[in-house]
Amino acid sequence: MPESNNISNQPEVFKNTLTELFENNYDQIMENSSGKIKSLRQKAFGIFKKNGFPGKKTENWRFTDLNHLFRNDFIIDFETKSQKVDISNIFTCDVYDLDTYCVTLINGWFAYNNSPLTKLKNGTIIGSLYKAMEIYPEIVEKYLGSIAKLNEPGFVPLNTAFMQDGLFIYVPDNVKVEKPVQVINIVDSQKPVFLQPRNLIITGKNSNLTLIHCDHTLTHNISFTNTVSEVIVDQNGYVDHYKVQNKGRNSSLITSLFFKQEKGSKLFNNAITLNGGFTRNQVDLLINGENCSANLNGLYLMDNNQHVDNQVFVDHKAFESLSNQLYKGILDDQASGVFSGKVLVRRDSQKSQAFQNNKNILLKDDAKVNTQPFLEIYADDVKCSHGATVGQLDPNAMFYLRSRGLSERTARQLLMYAFAGEVVNKISVEPLRENIIKLVEKRLKGELSICDQCILSCNSREPKFIQNIVD
Amino acid sequence: MQKDNNKIINKLAKSDYKYGFYTDIETDRAPKGLTEDTIRFIWEKKKEPDFMLDFRLKAFRHWQKMAEPTWAHVKYKPIDYQDITYYAAPHKKPQYENLDQVDPDLLETFNKLGIPLEEQKQLAGVAVDAVMDSVSVATTYKKSLAEKGIIFSSFSEALQDHPDLVEKYMATVVPYTDNFFAALNSAVFSDGSFVYIPKGVHCPMELSTYFRINAANTGQFERTLIVAEEGSYVSYLEGCTAPMRSENQLHAAIVEIIAHKNAEVKYSTVQNWYPGDKQGSGGVYNFVTKRGICKEKNAKISWTQVETGSAVTWKYPSLILKGDNTTGEFFSVAVTNNMQQADTGTKMIHLGKNSRSTIISKGISAGNSNNSYRGLVKMSGQATNSRNFSQCDSLLLGDKSGAHTFPYIDVANKSSIVEHEATTSKISEDQLFYSLQRGIDMENAIGLIVNGYAKDVLKKLPMEFAVEAQKLLSISLEGSVG
Numbered sequence: 038m039p040e041s042n043n044i045s046n047q048p049e050v051f052k053n054t055l056t057e058l059f060e061n062n063y064d065q066i067m068e069n070s071s072g073k074i075k076s077l078r079q080k081a082f083g084i085f086k087k088n089g090f091p092g093k094k095t096e097n098w099r100f101t102d103l104n105h106l107f108r109n110d111f112i113i114d115f116e117t118k119s120q121k122v123d124i125s126n127i128f129t130c131d132v133y134d135l136d137t138y139c140v141t142l143i144n145g146w147f148a149y150n151n152s153p154l155t156k157l158k159n160g161t162i163i164g165s166l167y168k169a170m171e172i173y174p175e176i177v178e179k180y181l182g183s184i185a186k187l188n189e190p191g192f193v194p195l196n197t198a199f200m201q202d203g204l205f206i207y208v209p210d211n212v213k214v215e216k217p218v219q220v221i222n223i224v225d226s227q228k229p230v231f232l233q234p235r236n237l238i239i240t241g242k243n244s245n246l247t248l249i250h251c252d253h254t255l256t257h258n259i260s261f262t263n264t265v266s267e268v269i270v271d272q273n274g275y276v277d278h279y280k281v282q283n284k285g286r287n288s289s290l291i292t293s294l295f296f297k298q299e300k301g302s303k304l305f306n307n308a309i310t311l312n313g314g315f316t317r318n319q320v321d322l323l324i325n326g327e328n329c330s331a332n333l334n335g336l337y338l339m340d341n342n343q344h345v346d347n348q349v350f351v352d353h354k355a356f357e358s359l360s361n362q363l364y365k366g367i368l369d370d371q372a373s374g375v376f377s378g379k380v381l382v383r384r385d386s387q388k389s390q391a392f393q394n395n396k397n398i399l400l401k402d403d404a405k406v407n408t409q410p411f412l413e414i415y416a417d418d419v420k421c422s423h424g425a426t427v428g429q430l431d432p433n434a435m436f437y438l439r440s441r442g443l444s445e446r447t448a449r450q451l452l453m454y455a456f457a458g459e460v461v462n463k464i465s466v467e468p469l470r471e472n473i474i475k476l477v478e479k480r481l482k483g484e485l486s487i488c489d490q491c492i493l494s495c496n497s498r499e500p501k502f503i504q505n506i507v508d
Numbered sequence: 509m510q511k512d513n514n515k516i517i518n519k520l521a522k523s524d525y526k527y528g529f530y531t532d533i534e535t536d537r538a539p540k541g542l543t544e545d546t547i548r549f550i551w552e553k554k555k556e557p558d559f560m561l562d563f564r565l566k567a568f569r570h571w572q573k574m575a576e577p578t579w580a581h582v583k584y585k586p587i588d589y590q591d592i593t594y595y596a597a598p599h600k601k602p603q604y605e606n607l608d609q610v611d612p613d614l615l616e617t618f619n620k621l622g623i624p625l626e627e628q629k630q631l632a633g634v635a636v637d638a639v640m641d642s643v644s645v646a647t648t649y650k651k652s653l654a655e656k657g658i659i660f661s662s663f664s665e666a667l668q669d670h671p672d673l674v675e676k677y678m679a680t681v682v683p684y685t686d687n688f689f690a691a692l693n694s695a696v697f698s699d700g701s702f703v704y705i706p707k708g709v710h711c712p713m714e715l716s717t718y719f720r721i722n723a724a725n726t727g728q729f730e731r732t733l734i735v736a737e738e739g740s741y742v743s744y745l746e747g748c749t750a751p752m753r754s755e756n757q758l759h760a761a762i763v764e765i766i767a768h769k770n771a772e773v774k775y776s777t778v779q780n781w782y783p784g785d786k787q788g789s790g791g792v793y794n795f796v797t798k799r800g801i802c803k804e805k806n807a808k809i810s811w812t813q814v815e816t817g818s819a820v821t822w823k824y825p826s827l828i829l830k831g832d833n834t835t836g837e838f839f840s841v842a843v844t845n846n847m848q849q850a851d852t853g854t855k856m857i858h859l860g861k862n863s864r865s866t867i868i869s870k871g872i873s874a875g876n877s878n879n880s881y882r883g884l885v886k887m888s889g890q891a892t893n894s895r896n897f898s899q900c901d902s903l904l905l906g907d908k909s910g911a912h913t914f915p916y917i918d919v920a921n922k923s924s925i926v927e928h929e930a931t932t933s934k935i936s937e938d939q940l941f942y943s944l945q946r947g948i949d950m951e952n953a954i955g956l957i958v959n960g961y962a963k964d965v966l967k968k969l970p971m972e973f974a975v976e977a978q979k980l981l982s983i984s985l986e987g988s989v990g
Contacts, residue, residue, distance in 0.1 A: 096579075387907070399922040402889060412913040413581075414932050417904035421932040427887075427919040428926070 047107040048090040056086055058113060059198060065115040066199065069167065071174045077182045081197035088190035095190060100375045100407045101317060101346045106289055109259055111231035114144070115201065135468045137219035137249065138163060144224060145232035145262070146202045160209040163218060166237055167202040176207055180239050184267050184295040184323060192291050196265040200235035203264075206248070210241035210271070217247035217277075217466060224262060224288060225255040236266035240274045247277040247466060252292075252313075254285040261289045268294070272326065273301040277465060280318070281473065282310045286341060289315040300326025300355070307464060309473060310337040310345050311480045317346040327355045335364035336460040338480050339372035346375040353381065356416075357388040364395045365460050367453055367481075368404040378423070379411040386416050393423035398430060398456060430456075453481050538595035544568060547695055550595045554664050554698070557671045567684035567694030574688045580851040581880045581912055584793060584820045587758055594696045594729070653711075658742075659704035660715050663731055666702035673704060677735050681764040681799045681828070689760040690797045693729045697762070700730035705740035705771070714970050716745040732763040736771035738804075743774040745973055757782075757792045759818075765800030767807035769831070773800065774810045776969050778977050780817035783984075788847025788876075791819025798825035802834035802860075810837035811854065812968045814977040816984040819848060824882065826855035829863035829891070836865040839965040841977070843984040844877035844909075853883035853900070853914075858891035858924070867898035870962050874905035874985055880912040887924040894924040902932040903961055905954070905985065955982045 059066065059082055067075055090107075091098040140163060141148040147165030154164030154172060162173070170177050187194050204220050222234065240246045248268075254260060270276045276296075284290060290313055298304055308318050322331055337345045351360045366374045380391040397406045410423040430452045438448035457477050464470035538549050547568055551561045576587075653660050659670060666674050684694035705711055736742055759781060767773050784791025794817075800809040811825040827836035838854040856865040865885070873879035881900040902911035913930045935957055943953035959966070959978055966974050 384908070397919070399919060402892070402921045402923075404922060405920045406918070408917045410913075410915060410928070410930075412902075412930065412932055413910070414902070414904070414912060415910040417907045417909060417934045419904070419932065419934070423913065423928075423930050425915065425917055425928040426926065427917060427924070429922050 047104055048092065051107040052085075052089045055113075055195065055199075056082075062115045066201065069171045071170070071178055073178045074170065074181060078198050078200075081182075081187055081194040084187050085191075085194040085198055088194070090192075091190045097189070097348060097377065098191075100373070101344065106261055106315070109229050109261070111229050111261055113199070113231050113233070135217070135219070135249075135466075135472065137217045139219045139221065140164075140204065141221045141223060142202070142204065142234055144226055144230055145234040147204070154205075157214075159212045159214070161212060161214055162205065162207040164205055165202055166200075166205040166235055169205040169207075169237075173207070176239065177205070177237065180267065180269055181235075181237055182267075184269065184297045184321075185265055185293070186295070186321065192263045193265055193293050196233045196235060196263050196293070199233040200265070201233070203235040203237070203266075205236070206238045206240075206246070208240040208244045208246050211243045212241065213245040214247070217249050217469070219249040220251065222250065222252045222262070222264070223255055224253070224260045224284075226260060227256065227258060229259040230261070232260070232262045232264075234262065234264045236264065238266065238268045238276075240268075240270055240276055242272045242274065244271070245275045247279075249279045249281070249466075249469065252280070252282040252284055252290060254288045257285050257287055259287045259289075262291070264290070264292045266292070266294045268296045270296065270298045270302040270304055272299045274299070275303045277305045278307070279464070279466075279469065280306075280308045281476075282308075282313050282316060282318075283476075284313040284316070286312070286314040286343065288313060291317045291319075293319045294321065296320070296322040296331075298322070298324050298326065298329045298331060298358075301328045302326070303329070304331040304333075305463075305465065306331075306333045307460070308335040308337075308347065309461075309477075310335075310339070311476060312338075313343060313345065315344050317348070319348040320350070322349075322351045322360070324351070324353050324355055324358045324360065327357045329355070329358040331358075331360045332463070333360070333362045333364075334460050334463055335362075335366075335376075336457055336477070337364075337366040337368075337374060338457065338477070339366070339374060340369035340483075342371045342373075344373045344375075347377070349376075349378040351378075351380045351391060352383070353386045353389045353391060354383050356386050358386070359390045360392070362393045362395075363460060363463075365397070365456060366395075366406070367398045367400065367456065368406055369400040371401070371403040373405040373407075375406070376408040376425075377411070378409070379413065380421060380423075382412075382414045382416050382419055382421065384415040387418040389416060389419045389421070391419070391421045393421075395423075395425045396456075397425075397427045398453070399427060400429070450478075450481050454478060457481070537593050540593050541590040542568075542592070542594055542696065546594050550696060550698065553595060554667070556664070556667050557675075559671075559675055560667065563679070563684070564695050567691050568696075570685055571688065571691035571695055574691055576688050580822050581878065581882075581914070582820050582822060582849040582851050584849075587793070589692075592758060595698055653713075656709050656712070657706040658709060658711055659702065661702055663697075663700040663702050663733070666704075666733075670702075670704070673735070674702065674733065677764070677766055678731075678733055679764075681766060681801050682762050682797050687797060689795045690762055693731060693760050693762045693797070697729040697731040700732045700761070701734075702732075703734040703742060703744060705736045705742045707737040708739045709737075710740065711742040714743045714745055728757075728759050728761075730761040732761070734763075734765045734773055734775070736765075736767045736773050736807075738768045739770045740768075741772045743776070743970060745970060746775070746777040759792050759794045759796070761796045761798075763796070763798040763825075765809055767800065767802050767809050769804035770806045772808040772810075774812070775800070775825075776812040776973055778814045778816075778969075778973055778980060779821075780980055782819075783817050783846065783848050784819040786846045786875075788819065791848075792817065794818035794821045794823065796823040798823060799828070800826070800836075801828040802831050802836065802863075805831040805860070806833050807831055808835040808837075810835075810839070810968075812837075812839045812965065813841070813852075814965070814969070814973075814980060815840065815842040815850060815852060816980045818850070821848075821850040821852055823852050824854055826857070826884075827865065828857045828859065829865065829894075830859045831863075832860040833862045834860050835863070838865075838867045838869070839968045840869045841872070841962040841965045841981070842869070842879055842881075843872045843981060844874070844879045845984050846875040846877060848875075848877040850878070851880040851882055853881045855884040856886070856896060857884070858887045858894045858896070861890065861892050861894070863891055863894045865894075865896045867896070867900065868964055869898075869900035870965055871900070871902040871911055872905065872958060872962070872981075872985070873902065873909040873911050876906075876908045878910040878912070880914060881930075882914040882916075884916040884918070885926055885928070886916075887919045887921060887926060889920045892921050892923045894921075896924075896926045896928075898926075898928040898930075900928075900930045901961075902930070903958070904932065904934045954985060958982075958985060 153168040376395045408425045781792035871879040885896045
């Protein structure tokens, strides 16, 4: 059966193309890497070359099929440099009234108004990772690749080998960054692009940072983004991290987000997936000091044949820390969702508390969900629990609302909205919460995805866009 | 009850493993190792029908192509499959009419185990099919069962007397291709039990089989097949204890249950194979494939298990709920202590409409042991309006123990409801304090709390078993209080 052989060979072919690309563009990729980063890349490349892509037999990838991705002729552009672009010409954010330091990545490259690397008065550095490798090699060397795990097959080693640009934030000790930093990650290309953005965020001791990460596509073309972010939260630090994903159905997004928390730090992470053809969000948290707290929340609203895969791994390496996961999803049409949450409480991580909750609503018979809330515990003085439910909208609640004169549509929306509310209401930045509530509302009414399905692509919510960035 | 517990704990505190003794009975052995010749030897020895040789050889050839799985959360020394004796039978197979004819040595063994056949026969109303070294040597109550048309015999006898029934049902739930250990069992299984309940018959007594591993170096490969015809009912018990040995013994059994329309099967087991000593040497490897199918509508199968023994346990009693309105249940208590490892749980595969399943699993880990729950709940697209509730709790005693939960939930239709909840915690300080200030010592207090914790499952066991299970829980946790 040659056909099935072809399909199973696909990842192999894709891998070989990528290895060739790496070898041919070696100098370009290594351009401003210091010696240490060069060897990190080489190590990652070696791992990628050996392990290739994960298949259906890889435990963490059992429910997520990658083969459709490998059938496209993606291009990787090593040439584009950080560029000067006025963001307001390209894109208006759905989250308005929000006073932020706004930065943009277009096709994985940093776009800027004045300078690729800004140093604020309080010492905070925000800008392009490409530039940071050049100007602050000592910081980049110390942290880049320090927590991203290379040993798993696939996308993290690939990104580490190929990374060129992305977001770099450095918050020194004892600094509270007043305004949230907003990163808009835009894919805008006429060709099927394969992007490898890499973000590095470091917050020092007693520092505060709120980071809003938005993923968008501007065109309906096929694209594949493989993002890796590393976020380091030092002692008594506080990081509030949001990820809002609203992408076209032809886009594929794999995000690997690595967090490391030191003693006494606090972390909030919210992943809101509104749309996206194929989305995988991996959150990997290492609790490295005692008295930490981490709240990891997620909301996914999927329809058509969209696929979302949330992978959460929390490693309790220190005692007296708390982690709390809450992931909720509504799946309509033929959409499929995966949740895999794993909590590891290591030996001697006494007095740890770890909670995990995953709730799903299926609206159609063709929708699917696979959930795996895992606990692996090696310490006895702990409190851990997990729960998972799959069901539908409560018929009693529906009846109640209908008996109060609400139409079926309104009643359904109200219930779905209430279901999503548990996650959304946890957002602590008020204007952001308000706006996300609006977005969720819009999404549940089906308004957000209409544009993506429409063949006219009139872009009512995407006013202007520039083309040919890659061309 | 408290008084009982006290007595039991005191009595057992003196002995390490009560059931560790060895009865010297001549056995008829196959040479060590596994080849097609071994399989022909077993087949010839047991004078089985021709289809069995074909089946065994197919399974063996398939097994040779398979690799031993490694995904379970357990570690053990690699097994040398060529260093195992695959067949050992008691020298002669006597046919007894009453207990007086039974080999006194054997009776003594049972007495040491605390299961006097006579007493059980009269008091408990239990028919005991005792499996000693793979070949069943004593079958009681057979006659009164026969009057109702119930077949309860050893697997070999069933192959002689009812080959058509065996051929019809064997390997329909667990095919030999299913997994590594199922393929191995299919190739070399020596004996086991066969139960057939005819249409509309309510089995008047609990059917029980006691298993023992006896001759040194003998892997025991049993195969149990239970068929419940339309509208019938049976409750089947299986319990096991193994003598103390220093080398590891492999136990790879298969249990298949088939429930037809409106039939109900209740399967209970207390597993207490030798767990190895405190340093973790010796002990039984228990790699078992158990699966039942609710084939037609309204069928019900229920698994209840109390797992206290074995060095390594790897088993997932599963159910395929194929018919509409079928019900599946799984109740489990798994205790691990010292260096024991258990990876156990269940699979509920919902295929029929309105099917229901309940999973209650209680894991207790003490000492240096690791206890994992691994379960799958799958609602297929056709299984509309199906329902599952799962609860799996873990209790940790001692800071070197580990408790893990790996549930998999796959739902592919909108009208099914699946709920899963699990907690992991240590024994409640408040409960302990309360017991201590009422004058109950630490060890007894823990025994009491653990028994209370496992009550949900223990109460599902038939009465005779419930008593034994409570004893076992307390014995298993001995010495775990630090």
